[in-house]
Amino acid sequence: MSGKTSWLVLCAVATLLFAFGCKKAAPTTEPASPSPAPTRPKIVYIPKNTGNPYFDSVIDGARQGAADTGCDFVTVAPDTADATSQLPLIKDQIQQGVSAILISPNSPDALNPVLEEAMAKGIRVVTVDSDLTNNESFRDASVQTADPQAVGEGLVELLGSMTTYKGEIAILSATTDAPNQNRWIEAMKKSLAENVKYKDLKLVEVVYGNDEPQKSLTEAESLLAKYPNLKGIIAPTTVGVAAAAQAVETAKAADRIVVTGLGTPNQMRRFVKNGTVKAFALWSPRDEGYLAAQVAAQLAKGTFKSTPGTSFIAGSLGTREVTQKKVVVTGPLTIFTADNIDQFKF
Numbered sequence: 001m002s003g004k005t006s007w008l009v010l011c012a013v014a015t016l017l018f019a020f021g022c023k024k025a026a027p028t029t030e031p032a033s034p035s036p037a038p039t040r041p042k043i044v045y046i047p048k049n050t051g052n053p054y055f056d057s058v059i060d061g062a063r064q065g066a067a068d069t070g071c072d073f074v075t076v077a078p079d080t081a082d083a084t085s086q087l088p089l090i091k092d093q094i095q096q097g098v099s100a101i102l103i104s105p106n107s108p109d110a111l112n113p114v115l116e117e118a119m120a121k122g123i124r125v126v127t128v129d130s131d132l133t134n135n136e137s138f139r140d141a142s143v144q145t146a147d148p149q150a151v152g153e154g155l156v157e158l159l160g161s162m163t164t165y166k167g168e169i170a171i172l173s174a175t176t177d178a179p180n181q182n183r184w185i186e187a188m189k190k191s192l193a194e195n196v197k198y199k200d201l202k203l204v205e206v207v208y209g210n211d212e213p214q215k216s217l218t219e220a221e222s223l224l225a226k227y228p229n230l231k232g233i234i235a236p237t238t239v240g241v242a243a244a245a246q247a248v249e250t251a252k253a254a255d256r257i258v259v260t261g262l263g264t265p266n267q268m269r270r271f272v273k274n275g276t277v278k279a280f281a282l283w284s285p286r287d288e289g290y291l292a293a294q295v296a297a298q299l300a301k302g303t304f305k306s307t308p309g310t311s312f313i314a315g316s317l318g319t320r321e322v323t324q325k326k327v328v329v330t331g332p333l334t335i336f337t338a339d340n341i342d343q344f345k346f
Contacts, residue, residue, distance in 0.1 A: 040070060040071060040072050041069075041070075041071045041072070041099035041100065041297060041300045041301060042071065042072040042073075042074070042096075042097075042098045042099050042100075043062070043066050043071050043072070043073050043074075043098065043099060043100045043101075043102060043293055043296050043297060043300070044073075044074050044075065044076065044093045044098045044100070044101055044102065045058070045059060045062050045073070045074075045075040045102040045103070045128070045289070045292075045293075046075070046076055046077060046078075046086050046089050046090065046093075046101065046102070046103045046104070047059070047075070047077045047104050048077070048078075048081045048086075048104045048105075048106050048130070048174075048178075048211060049077055049078055049079060049080055049081040049085070049106075049211060050077045050078070050079055051213070052211060052238065052239055053238060053264055053266070053267050054238040054239075054264060054285055055077070055104070055285075057264065057284075057285035057286045057289065057346045058104075058128065058129065058285045058286070058288055058289035058292075059075050059289060060286055060289065061284075061285065061286035061287060061288060061289030061290035061291075061292075061293070062075070062102060062128075062289035062290065062292055062293040063075075063289075063293075064286075064289075064290055064293075065289065065290040065291065065292065065293025065294045065297070065315060066293045066297060068294070068315045068316070069293065069294060069297035069298070069301075069315070070297075071099070071293070071296075071297045071300070073293070076089050076092075076093070077089075078106075080210070080212070081106050081174065081175050081178075081210055081211045081212075082106060082175075083106050083107035083110040083175070083177045084106075084107070084110050084111075085106060086103065086105065086106055086111060087110070087111060087114055090103070090111065090114045090115065090118065091114055093118075093123075094114070094117060094118050094121060094123065097121075097123075098123060099123065099124065099296075099300040100123060100124040100125070100126065100296035100297070100299060100300045101115075101118055101123055101124070101125050101126070101296075102126050102127075102128050102292050102293065102296055103115075103125070103126075103127055103128065104127070104128050104129045104130050105127055105130050105131070105132055105179065106130075106175065106177060106178065107177040107179075108131070108132050108133040108134060108135055108177070108179040109132070109134075109135050110177070111132070111138075112132070112135055112138045115132075115138045115139060116138055119138070119139075119140070124140050124296055124299040124300050125138070125139040125140050126139060126140060126141050126142065126143060126292055126295050126296045126299065127139050127141075127142040127143070128142075128143050128288065128289070128292040129143075129144070129145060129180060129285075129288060130178060130179040130180035130181075131144065131179050131180065131327070132179065133179045133182070133183065136325045136326065139326075140299055140306055140326065141295050141299065141306035141322070141326045141327070141328060142325070142326060142327045142328070143288060143291050143292040143295055143327075143328050143329075143330065144180075144327050144328070144329050144330065145180070145283045145288060145329075145330050145331075146283055146329060146330065146331065146332055146333055147329065148180070148183040148184055148186075148187055149187045150332070150333070151184045151187065151236070151262075151333065152183070152184045152185070152186065152187020152188040152190070152191060153187060153188075153191045154281060154333050155184070155188060155234050155236060155260065155261065155262075155281065156188050156191045156192060156195075156198060156201075156234070157191075158260050158279060158280075158281060158335065159201075159232045159234050159258060159260050160197070160198055160201060162232070162258045162260065162278055162279065163201070163231045163232050163258050165197060165198060165200055165201060166200040166201065166231070167200070167201065167202070167229070167230075167231025167232065168202050168204045168227055168229050168230050168231055169201055169202065169203055169204065169230070169231060169232040169233065169234065170203070170204055170205050170206070170207065170223045170227065170230060170232075170233050170234075171185055171188065171203065171205075171206040171207070171233070171234050171235070171236070172207055172208075172209060172216060172219055172220055172223070172233055172234070172235040172237075172240040172241075172243070172244050172261075173185060173206060173207070173208050173209070173235070173236060173237060173240060174208065174209065174210065174211040174236075174237040174239070174240065175208055175210050175211065176208050178211075178237075180236075181236050181237060184236045185206060185236065188203075188234065188236075189203065204227055204230070205223065205226075205227075207219040207222070207223060209237075209239065209240050209243060211237055211239045211240070212239065213239055213242070213243060216235075216237075216239050216240045216242075216243035216244075217243040217246055217247055219243075220233065220235075220240075220243050220244040220246070220247035220248075221247045221250075221251075223247075224247060224248070224251055224253065224257070230257055231256070231257065231258065232257060232258040232259070232260070233248075233257065233258070233259050233260075233261075234260055234261050235259070235260075235261035235262070235263075236261055236262050237261065237262060238262060238263045238264055238267060238282075240261060241259065241260070241261035241262060241263040241268065241277075241280060242263060242267050242268065242271075244259045244261070245259045245268065245271040245276050245277050246271075248276055249271065249274070249276045254275055254276045254277075258278065259271075259276065259277050259280075260277065260278075260279060260280050260281070261280055261281075262280065262281060262282050263280045263282060263336075264282060264285065264346055265282075265336055265341050265344040265345070265346060266345065266346060268280055268336065268341070269341055269342075272336070272337065272338050272341050273338065273341075278337065278338075279335055279336065279337045280335075280336055281333045281334065281335050281336065282333065282334060282336070283330050283331050283332065283333060283334065284330065284331065284334075284346065285346065286346055287317060287330050287331060288330040290314075290315065290316070290317060291314050291317055291320065291328060291330055294314040294315050294317070295314070295328060298312065306322050306326040306328075307322060307326075308322050308323060308324050308325070308326060309321070309322065310322045314328075
């Protein structure tokens, strides 16, 4: 092959290679597939029942907490606070595939099978206000109001200080199965039995109004009729404390019967203003709901593990710590009186 021929062959090969390479590098004419839009986590809150103003504040806080974490929020509630009334609502939310369930359980054990089903499907379960006492494995975390022992002791001391630590007293609670009330009542009984300061205070009965206004009022009126020497009523439930105050107000017995317990300022303002109730206590239920939504959202997103000892940022509430049994505490009790009640609007 002559030099001229070899040169021509090489040029032809180079031309073919160039053409082939350009063809391979040509951009595709098909448009790229759009990336799927990210799905926002959905949080549902199931309070104990409808018609309880306390849970309105919890819902308000939870809605804000969900918004601050980029989550959708809904709430559904049963008509009554019966032990199993929340079961069908939980099952429905499992079918809908929510990311997290916030729940104020009406029973420490009746809901366990369905909550276990939810967790098996990857749904985070966070109890709020009340807990699954002795059944903590059926939830991922629990947001509680305050230390149960401190609540029980605090309410006994509050009543004792207004009765000169003497006389017959009674407790008006929610339901017999209510986990949080039962823990507080247990702490009250222990404090009454073990603290010599309360040796002249006699607990005559514990009654239950099922967190229903009319039944709670009936139970309170029965206490007044049954115990003519009654000196005080402790109601560790917002429905109960308002009902007890109403019963004492109607009986015109505020001069001889002290009413205290856990209530919201808006609900109790009239009774404080007219002198029926001298003092009662509570934490911020709105903060409780906000904190619960923060915990649920961070669990659902995988940015937080509820391991005891873990600290995390709970949005506008700042740093919180997970304590034993995966519990996060909202805050200490605030005592409301005529001097400060108008500073609070929940």
